[in-house]
Amino acid sequence: MTASDSATTPPAAPGLVAVTGAEGFIGSHLTEALVARGHRVRAMAQYNSFSSYGWLETLAPDVLDQVEIVLGDVRDPGSVQRLTQGAEAVYHLAALIAIPYSYQAPHSYVDTNVTGTLNVLEAVRQQEIPRLVHTSTSETYGTAQTVPITEDHPINTQSPYAASKAGGDRLADSYHASFGTPVVTLRPFNTFGPRQSMRAVIPTVIGQVAAGARTVTLGDLRPTRDFLYVGDTAQAFVAVGTAPAADVVGRTFNAGTGEEISIGELTRLIGKLMETDLDVREDPARIRPADSEVMRLVADASRLRAATGWAPRDDLETGLERAIAFFRDPANLARYKTGIYNI
Numbered sequence: 001m002t003a004s005d006s007a008t009t010p011p012a013a014p015g016l017v018a019v020t021g022a023e024g025f026i027g028s029h030l031t032e033a034l035v036a037r038g039h040r041v042r043a044m045a046q047y048n049s050f051s052s053y054g055w056l057e058t059l060a061p062d063v064l065d066q067v068e069i070v071l072g073d074v075r076d077p078g079s080v081q082r083l084t085q086g087a088e089a090v091y092h093l094a095a096l097i098a099i100p101y102s103y104q105a106p107h108s109y110v111d112t113n114v115t116g117t118l119n120v121l122e123a124v125r126q127q128e129i130p131r132l133v134h135t136s137t138s139e140t141y142g143t144a145q146t147v148p149i150t151e152d153h154p155i156n157t158q159s160p161y162a163a164s165k166a167g168g169d170r171l172a173d174s175y176h177a178s179f180g181t182p183v184v185t186l187r188p189f190n191t192f193g194p195r196q197s198m199r200a201v202i203p204t205v206i207g208q209v210a211a212g213a214r215t216v217t218l219g220d221l222r223p224t225r226d227f228l229y230v231g232d233t234a235q236a237f238v239a240v241g242t243a244p245a246a247d248v249v250g251r252t253f254n255a256g257t258g259e260e261i262s263i264g265e266l267t268r269l270i271g272k273l274m275e276t277d278l279d280v281r282e283d284p285a286r287i288r289p290a291d292s293e294v295m296r297l298v299a300d301a302s303r304l305r306a307a308t309g310w311a312p313r314d315d316l317e318t319g320l321e322r323a324i325a326f327f328r329d330p331a332n333l334a335r336y337k338t339g340i341y342n343i
């Protein structure tokens, strides 16, 4: 194509994209965002004998019209090969993500987050798919050694979860270096919003209060996190999935707000927004081993902003108001178990 061709040829209409982990928290929001951009989405929900499609079941009918849901498993190479067939981009979000459960079941984290990622990389390589967005996590940095955290910050994996995610990241880098696989890695900081599971701190606090509790039990209140609203996380995925290859392929991008708040302060803020005088108790069962707890995470997302123009739209309070409205809806709250420690 000549320069004048590219100036006159309209951009191709958005085509078919494949998403792993589509039935989960971030994946369901990303599926909606991709459909809103005009894509058809082939969405993998993890195989289960209940034929449950997770949060995909709650999407609007006009969104679901554009979504082909397939049950599968990223640990199975054939399952992944069928998912990615004919896609113009693959968004790989499927993972085991709970840190406490990674203390109990580390083998399953390696199977899912390392071998599962390898299967996705192989499918993208063999089928010559033009773009793979691989999902990392801020947990791979461990407690911040310098702030804000840039992508050049050392990797220090303090939990089996973080180690398994970093393993997937290294495979992604190696496939780009060895085979030119067009992979871009997005590294979101803590994401929150409607549909998040109860194992995360914001749903834990909101869910307990929405269920009528005035005393909330939590783990360590001192760590700080950079909380990004899920709509902004989904837009970060879209940004790196659709940007010109020269700007993003072979690179890693943080997605975060640059603001940090401690878990204690966050809990007080939620109490204020929910107009509830909260009694906060530390539960020893929820305290992580000292060297495993990541004490501080705050993002420098300027690389992502420079490459794609992405910037977060919703501040913490706006996002919390939406999460509170979601968890206060009895139909939504009924899907959760607020009375137990969800790992």
Ligand SMILES: NC(=O)c1ccc[n+]([C@@H]2O[C@H](COP(=O)([O-])OP(=O)(O)OC[C@H]3O[C@@H](n4cnc5c(N)ncnc54)[C@H](O)[C@@H]3O)[C@@H](O)[C@H]2O)c1
Pocket (backbone or CB within 6 Å): 020, 021, 022, 023, 024, 025, 026, 027, 044, 045, 046, 047, 054, 072, 073, 074, 075, 092, 093, 094, 095, 096, 097, 112, 116, 135, 136, 137, 138, 165, 187, 188, 189, 190, 191, 192, 197
């Ligand atoms: N939530 C956060 O704060 C956060 C922050 C940084 C990165 N991430 C990453 O974002 C991605 C999505 O996380 P989430 O918060 O939506 O969690 P989630 O648990 O809601 O979503 C993960 C999805 O992966 C699916 N899955 C697990 N094992 C699978 C398998 N073997 N085959 C197919 N599917 C499988 C699960 O069913 C689930 O729906 C993950 O890769 C996670 O590491 C999340």
